Structure formats: structure tokens, C-alpha cells
Amino acid sequence: MKLKWSSLAGKMACFCAGFILMLVAMQFGLTLLGVPFEVATGVSLLLVLPMVFVCCEMIFRQHKRAIDTLTNGLKSIQDGDFSIRLSSHHNADLTEALVMYNKLAQNIKHQRQSINQRELLLDSIVQASPMGIVLLDTFHHIVYFNNEATQLLQRPKLDGVPLHQCVDKLPPNLQRAIAERQTGLISFEQNDQKQSYYLSFKKVMMNQKHHQLLVFKNVSNELSQEEINMWKNAIRLISHELNNSLAPISSLTTSAKTMVEQSKHLDMLPDILQTIDQRTTHLSSFIAKYAQFAKLPKPNMDYHELAPLFEQVSQLYPFQLLAPLPVERAFFDLAQMEQVLINILKNAHESGSKSDDVAVKVVKDYARLRIAVVDRGSGIIDGNHHQALLPFYSTKADGTGLGLSLCNDIVYAHQGHIKLKNRQQGGLMVEFDIPLQDTTTI
Template sequence: MKRSLAGRLMLWLLPLGVAAIALPLAMQTWLEDVWLSAIISAVVLLPLAAWVIRQALMPVNSLFRALSGAVNSYRDGEFNFGVHWSGNDELNDLVLSHEELGQVLRDQRQGLAQRELLLDSMIQHSPVAMLLLAPGGDGGMRVVFANLAARNLLFGGRRMEGQRFETLLEHAEPELVEAMERGGDSLFAVGAEEEGGEEQIYHLARRRFQLNGRQQELLQLWRLTTELRRQEVQTWKKVIRVISHELNNSLAPVASLAHSGGELVRRGRHDQLEHVFATIEERARHLEEFIRGYARFAKLPQPQKQAIEWAAFLRGLQQQIGFTIEGHAEGVRSRIDPAQLGQALLNLVKNAHEAGGEGSEVTVRVTPLHGQVRVEVLDRGSGMNEAVLQNALVPFYSTKRNGTGLGLALTREIVEAHDGRIALHNREGGGLCVSLHLPST
């Protein structure tokens, strides 16, 4: 049966209450003086009451001290502290709740410990070199943490914790020291130590943050050589496939026509030679334009920027190809290379006309944004499917029979050289929107 704390105190105080009533009556009979009996009863009962109450509250005080000690243990990260209470009252409920809290904290701590071990194992065996730095007492930066890749890269595999980072840099590669001095994220290449060795390319990432009230800096070094070489090989394979395809498409008909032309000469049928030569010339000019496109893509110079006003700039392009201007181009200015960006926009408008068919209307819309200007080329053609949208900006990708796959890729190179970006999406109701985001002045 559960007994409340108040009930237990009543059991302690009930005999004292009976004594408080009976003793004055007995004293009054003996002393025959009411006031004197009351005084003597008080002198006897008050110390007794104090002792009874103290004895009753002693286990409670011990329990409170134990609970306070347990809370302090939790604060210090120790969750194995236990509290016991023999009663079946409200304090027992408090102790049970406290034990449940301790078990929850123990389970959480164990889970955190397991996750920390997993995270530490992943970081230690990561191929990315990671260093955590914190200010030292001498004004420099000290290594707080370094994984195995960082130790092997910078310290011969030895532990680096506590080392002065500036001292480590004195023995590091000059390219890494230069990248650190530049600040921020950067790419750098480390030359091969041996003749015929491979140059190593790294990406340095730096992040600063507050940890436990102290300024910390995390350095990450990725070795990109293998991935870049793999991407380079894939790119060369793709270039070779595209060039081989174009050469075969042109040289095979040329060889066949040359053979046919020789047969016609031997037979004396000179009237058909004009068609043979015209076809050979057409294929030769296609190859010439194909190679010229590759040359433009490979030798795109740095933009020579100058201030332009978009309304006037677009009106100048309208003299070369037809399109409608919409939006708020008046008074909007940017610093661009007029020749490069003008050619990029002309190519986009030309593509838009081809997508929409002969006589189709193409719109160029200018929208000023905060610190930017958005230039959209809009058509009402058939748009692009998902596969084409995902690859349209990739060099050498083309869905046209005689396309080189360099038009949109060259446009992207020009826009990105102007610190901008390009995006494509299908319009509601049909058609394509090519949007350029460029800085404004």
C-alpha cells in the first residue's frame, strides 16, 4: 500500500500530539497551577518535538543531498550515479523518475560515443587531409586535430597535435605555402620531385568557426590529380569520337565522289562532274567550319570589358537578326565584352529562330535584379526533352545532323568569363527559354 510523505510525518507527530494534550492535564492535577503546568509542559515538549521532527526529516535531507550529488555528476558527464529510497511515497516516485532520466542519459551517451567512434574512423581513414587549428598562447596557430592523410602529407606520418602550424609550413611545399598566403579556397599544383614524375593537383578549402568560445579553422586538402586525369581521358575520348564521326561523315562521301568522278572522266561523261565537285566542296567547307569552331572554343580570349547600356546594345544586334525586345532594358548597364557577348546572343537568337521555324517570333527580355541583370532569349518552338536539357551545355553534344555541339558550350564559356551563369528551361505553352544572369553596374 502506498503511503504519502504527509502520512509518514503524521505517524511521527501523533504521539507527540497526544503527549502535548495529556502532559499539561497531568501537570495541572499535580501542581494545581495552570500557567506553571503549561510552562513546564512547553519546556519538556518543545525540545522533544524538535528532535522528533529532525529524526523524521533526516532521511529526506539525505535523499535531497543524494539527488543534488547526482545532478552534479550529470553536469560533469558521469551518469552511473544511483539513488535509493526505501519508502513507497511521493519521494519514491521522484527517485524512480530520476533513475529513468539517468538511464536515458546513459543510453544517449553510449549512442553518442558510438557515433563519435564511427565519425573518427571515417575522418581518420578519409583520403582528404584534414587539420583543425586553434590560436596558441604565442599568437600563432596550433594543430588541434590532424587525420592520417594530413600526417602523411605534412609530417611524415607522425602525430601533429600541439605542433605550431607556422613551423610545419616552413617544411611544406612552396605551392601550399603560397595557397595559404592567398587565403580562402584555391587550387594549386605541386611539381614532381623526380624527373618524369606526375604533377599533383590539390584543392585547399578553409573554414573558420567558433567552438567552445574559441576561434577555430578547418583546413581540407583534396588530391584531385587522379579524378582530373580520369576526366581528362574521358574528355579526350569524347573529342576523338566527335572528330572521328565528323571526319568520317565528310571524308567517306568525298572518297566515294572522287572515285565516281574518276570513273566519269574515263567514260567521258563530263556533264556530271560539276555536281561531284560541288558536293566535294560542300563537305570540305563543312569540315573547315567544324575545325574553325573547335579553334574558337579552344582559343577564347579573356573578355575586354567596357560599359554598355542594354537597350542600345540590343538595338544594335537587331540590325543583324530580327527579334523583339521586352522588359526594362532602358538605363540598365553592365560591363561586358560587346564582341563576345554579342556573338553569344546572336547565336542564341539564331537557334531560337531555327527551333521555331521560318517566320517565328523570338523575344529577348531584360529584367534588372539586385546587382544583376537577367537576359532571356525566348522562342515558341518544341522545346527540349529532359535528356537534351541536361546535356545541351556540354561541349560536343549536339542533336543536329551537322552540328558541332560547341554553340551553347561556347556561349556558356563566354557568360562564365563575365562572372555570370546560363540556364535553360522549357516554357509553359511550348518553347525554350535560355536565361543569362550577368553582373550589372
């Protein structure tokens, strides 16, 4: 095996060989001069050992400098400084380690630059967001916020301030909602005007620590405009229905008046009166639906059996129960919940689905009961799911657009949510939840 002089092992091997040769030569020379062997050995060791220590110290000092340089480089990486580069040609023993250090520092530097650029881009997006964004630590102190948050909270400085000290300028109803960590749409009256805010609280992990993300926005103007648009649609729809009914009624009434005045074709009067009666009945039913939607009463919550409810609804719109009922009863308004099931099942049967493909599944989810109605009909066009729950929106030619909207209001009054989702192999799933028990007494 060949040992290079530049390596630590090579240096030590060569040095040991030279030391032995020098020791033997010195001992042999002293012996020739008549010095006893033991004395010659001692004198040789006394002369050679200092040289040994000096040379060893020089060798290890050189390697220590290289190791110290590498250690300082690693400390600089730890401190976030990736600009230091180490020269590797002075020490062959640590060449590979020094080269790996330089590559590592270069890679970390590039990765850090890439991360910094992404963070700057993300921060620019967050700062330009129209929604207020606030990040809270475990003690509910603000550690990050965007420009919209400072405007909504009406405070120029938020960093490090507890959240409850930053909401004192907000309306009391909104302060209470934030303190209770509510999520969703918060509406209330203030100065005779309706105010609406969207709130969202989510738990996130950052630097291996739990944080809470608050997203909120004042949506009063947007909702007001949406309400105006809905009322415009309602007025157009009601006007259309009124014209469709009143125009033929007016025409038929004129014809009947002429028949009576001229005493001609009196045998046609019963048919004319029957047609007028049908149109007025249709118009009365149409107006009654809008009155029912506008005056939805507060739910009369009580415990009711589930089996009789589903059995009664199935007499009107048959369906298949996919699994046994998980519980015997729940806490809801019987009449309103029956109306919800009737409206959803009616839509399922009118969606083009076969009657055998209309099914219901009931699942217990902690303190809630989830009810899903599925079919194999035409479903809803992607992007229109949120509109399907709005009043006056309908995909049917003769639809009023009140069925699902009424269901949404009833479910919301039961502290639940209704969801629409297209099925993969065609059809629609309508899912909503109701309470299992009275939570006000717990």
C-alpha cells in the same frame, strides 16, 4: 483528508498532535499535585521541547539524506555518468522525483550511446574519405582532421596547430589559395607538370561556436585522365568529320578526272565541283570552330550597354524579356558575351521548345549580374548536367559539343559560373553571371 505517516506532512501532523496531548497531560498531572498552573506549564515545556527538537531533527535529517542523494545523482549526470540509480522505497515524499530521475538517467544513457555510435560511424566515414577534411576554430587552429588531411599536408600531428603552420610543405600557389580562403579548382604549373587541387571553405556551427570547414583534394591525376579522354574523343570526332568530307571529295575528284580524260559527261562537272566546294566549305567551318575553341582570347573587359546587346541578339534568335533590365550597363567583353547569348539561345530554339517559350531574365545580385535563359524543350537527362559543359559532349546528331563548353570558358574568364537546371514543367534553364563593374580598381 487522510495523512500517511510516511509523508512529511503526516509525520509533522501526528507529531504535533502527540506533542499537544503530552503537554496537556503533563500540565494536568502537575496541577493535580498542587503545582501552580504557570509553573506546571513551564515545567511541561522544558520537558517536552527537547523531545520535539530531537524528533524534528530526525525527520528532516531523513529527508535531507534523500535530497542529498538526488543532488549527487544530478551532479553525476552533469559529469556524464549515467550509471547511478537511486532507491525510492525509503522515502515516500521523494518517490516520484527519484523514479523520474532514474528514468531520465536511463533515457539519457541510451541517447548518449546512440549518439556515440553515430559519431563513431561518421568518424569512420570521414576518416575513410578520399578528400582531406580539416575543421578550424575561430582562431584558425585545427580541432579535427582525417587521415587524408595528414597525408596531403605531410604532417603526422595537426591537432591544435594553426593552419598556416601546416601548409608549409604544400606548393606556394596552393598555400596562397588556402591563405586567401579560395573555393573551387586551383590549377598551376610545378616542375613542368600541371597540378590541380579542389578547395572548399565553409562556415559551420559546432557547440554553439563558429568554425570553418576546409575540404581539399589533389585531383591532378583525375583531371589528366579526363583530359586524355577528351582528346581521344576529339580525335575520334575530327577523324569522323574528316572521313565524312574527304571520302566523297576523293570519289567525286576521281569521277571528274575520268570525265575529263574520256571527254564524257562534261556537263556534270559543274555539279561535281559545286558539291566538292560545299564539302570543303563545311570542313573548313568545322575546323574553324575547333580553332576558335582552342584559341579563346583573353576577354577585353569594358563597360557596355545591355539594351543594344540584347536587341542585337534577338534579331538572330528571338526571345521574350521577362522583366525590365535592372541596370543600364555592365563590365564585360562585348563580342564574347554576344557569342555566349547566341550559343545558349540557339540551343534553346533547337531543343524542341516553341519560340514563344524562349525567354531571358536579368537580375542584379550585389556586384554581379545574373542572366537566365529558359525554354520548354527536352531539357537534359538527369545526371548529364556536368557533362553538358565538357568539350565534345553533345546530344545532337550533328552537334560538335563545343557550344556550351565555349560559353563555360567565356563565363569563367569573366570570373563567373554557368549553371544548368531542368525546369519542373519541362525545359531547361541556363544561368550565368558577369561583373557589374571593374573590381580591379576598387
